[in-house]
Amino acid sequence: MPPLHKKTMQQSITEYLHTHGYDRFNLKAVFFDMDGVLFNSMPYHAEAWHQVMKKFGMNLSREEAYMHEGRTGAGTINIVSLRDRGYEATRTEIEEIYAEKSRLFNLNPPAEPMPGAWDLLCKVKADGLQRVIVTGSGQLSLLDRLNTHFPEMFTRELMVTAYDVKYGKPNPEPYLMALQKAGVSPHEAIVVENAPLGVQAAVAAGLYTVAVNTGPLPPSVLLNEGANILFPSMQAFADEWHNFLSCVAQN
């Protein structure tokens, strides 16, 4: 399936190199977001956010929850609190709301791996590229499950999680940290992201960003944040991986 984006892969790569003043890519690593990219966990997060805010007298639609994906829990709570009540939540209230949100999330069965994720990871590994996790998640259950579902794909040393960062997405910090951990420059890596704030963070870190639209948002939301190319699913990107890589090599 061709990418939805009207620009071709080749054009998007040429444009990226030109904008950032690089002659060519020297691809060594792929940075993977986790929720909505490797695991189909976002429907559970969106539902838990919707329910918990309702319980505390505020309104956050499931679709809006996707717009906040990647933000810290406290950040999301305060945006909604300011909008709906005109004041920020107290520290105690934030802890209470976030604990309840986590409880609701954990009532679900474990999130399934995203269709196409394993296929893409195998191709990336076979091509000798490093795989790095860059997630805002602190859900230990998901981090533990990475090795179960994606054996021999990731190491703890090449992971940036909620526990490593101070600011988190949409700040470029997690992606800058990933560059440092992997020991690569921006023209030696690409990012796979599904969320508007994640795309924003990756683009701000100067990285070529592949958006995979695995949720309900219109593709324009991801492209407007600066994604270099967009695929409708992880499987679609996996199917195009070798074409993508030959475009990278041609530049």
Ligand code: MG
């Ligand atoms: Mg995500």
